[in-house]
Amino acid sequence: MSLSKENPSSSEKFSSNATKKTIADLPPEILTVCLKNLVKGNRKDLLSCRLVNPQWKKIIDYLLEENFVSGRLSPFPEIGLVVCPTSEEQSCQKLPYVRSHLAMFQNEANPLPFNGLHITGGKKHPFGGPLPRNRNPEEIHVSLPMFVATAGCGNLTSLAIKNQYIDFNILVTVLGSTPSLKILRLSNVVLSKDVDNLPPVLPPPPQLKSLTILALECSIRYFSEQIEAKNKLLFVWLVISFAEQLVKLILDTECPFPALRQGYPYSISVGSKTFSAGTTSASAFGKLKDLQVTRPGIEFLELSTTPALQTFYIGSFMGTRYQLAGFEDLASFIDKCRATLEKLWLNTEWSELLAYEGLINSRGSPVLLPTANITLPKLKMVGMRFPELFYSKVWKENFLAKCPALKELQVLNFQVDRDYSLSHANAERYLFDDRDYLFLNEPVLRRVKRNADRKSLYQNIKARHPGKRIEEAVAEYWVDEYEVWNICAELKNVYFRLRGSEDCYVVRKPTPPGPLP
Amino acid sequence: MALVRVISSDGAAFLVSQRLAKRSGKLKTEIETFRKSSDNSEAQPEIRIVTIRAEILRLVLQWLQQHQNDPVLPANQNEQDGRGDAEMGQSQWDRDFLAPMDLGIVMELILAANHLEVKGLLDITCKLVESKITGRTVDEIRTAFKLKSDFKGNEEEQTRLENRWCVEN
Structure with a gap:
């Protein structure tokens, strides 16, 4: 046995000592570890913990938000807002079925415990299930419900939208009504037909000073180039608009993102029309610490100033398209980040x-x-x-x-x-x-x-x-x-x-x- | 066998093998620092842990000894597949080890495991705390953990309102 005690007399003294430590003595990060699995368990336990004291409430709300961002958790089933046609025959023009409590959109006394909202297309939406044969997906167009914007979401800190066509102007209005937003996550979200009516120079989005996490995902690889171009326009517009303040950026898209550079004029062609999404400033991407990207374009990783990245995740970096970054570009980028990089995922x-x-x-x-x-x-x-x-x-x-x-x-x-x-x-x-x-x-x-x-x-x-x-x-x-x-x-x-x-x-x-x- | 003396805050000394001690991140660092600063390579390191009393230190070392051949778990081992860290390695021995402890001792053990960087022990003790919360009402949690509600104004009432909204819908 390699463990032996010296001073047995002193060990007798301490054995009778009663402890005065309680859970209140645990530092917040350890208490978080104790509570983290409750998020995946019974909701009732979670709600009880929110009532224990302000410290516990803060931790539970943080854990809910964290799981929401990672996509592991749709926080409460009742809070998930599902927008879809009420039946197969009904088109999107009919009133969508909303499974939610409209009170959540009231500014005063926002009942959302973690201030997050997840809006998703239903199973019958083209992005939510298998696409029917010989059917143009835009025929089943469903746009983001306008009442999200009109009723106001002043307390929302997390917003996720999934499987939706979205009107550019509605999105601008919605973002304008969520001034506290910290996290924005769009999955399979494409601009709807209103793109044709947009001015060639896109307007800047509303100011969202707290927005630090942007997750943009799109896996609709088999749709038309037109749809992909609209998707790209939306994503580029969002990324460059918030480039100076982003700490975490997730870009998992099939169409390569054009670049991640300072002072870069971004223009995107949709059909015969070319849009200017703006030009990044000299301090763009300066705060970025966590970058997750799949299939980056050739210029994507050619940053003129390297951010202090701590985490870099890359999925596939090749594909069926031209102008994607190659292994030399990837290696060169990793080399630039060597002074700060602590976690590297090469999931390629x-x-x-x-x-x-x-x-x-x-x-x-x-x-x-x-x-x-x-x-x-x-x-x-x-x-x-x-x-x-x-x-x-x-x-x-x-x-x-x-x-x-x-x-x-x-x-x-x-x-x-x-x-x-x-x-x-x-x-x-x-x-x-x-x-x-x-x-x-x-x-x-x-x-x-x-x-x-x-x-x-x-x-x-x-x-x-x-x-x-x-x-x-x-x-x-x-x-x-x-x-x-x-x-x-x-x-x-x-x-x-x-x-x-x-x-x-x-x-x-x-x-x-x-x-x- | 190379040994190290680990001394608790109340002066009790434990003589343990360096191999065992190095299962703790903190002790490993201390031993390596001692080796670098010592001219005599045969000298026995002596490490004082000023924040942990002997009873708790003995428990930590006892746990380390039992688990000396376990793998050292990385911090985010189970983030991706959603399993709890403690679900990976809690054995019957661990359950028997923790069973007689009151919550005060468990809290000290958590603090000690955190300070000494013993992830496996930290995981199972945190899991034990979680199990004491599961299925209890808020009053039962407060009583069990000796906590007071220090919400200000109508903050508690507001939180109850939020919770009710979530439960009722």
């Missing part, structure tokens, strides 16, 4: 790196990713997708070796039974062809061959560890093979996030004790 397909590998090879140069010259001294957490075994060089030398302070490594999308056959390869080829990477056929075929080798390897690993789940056996093999412990001295364990199965982790084995003196 490794096939995107495969494309890069092919590119380098085609020029006859050695495989060397542009992260080779980057060091990230403050980086404590990295999340990356599970790399194929044959990327060990890339993984070790271009990523892990660059993060000496790494404490947490999360391997995302860990799938040991993933198949990568010729049919998958063919499906991927169109992606590369679209970027004129015609020479990639060879690497793709090579990958198919490697996949067969990998499957055989995994079967051998499984056979060697009959009592273990194959995921655990492969995870252990993977950590050893990649020499993770040697490369990252501070790292204690590696987490593998599985799809549809229990996560697993590999723990650093304790160093054997040295010889006794």
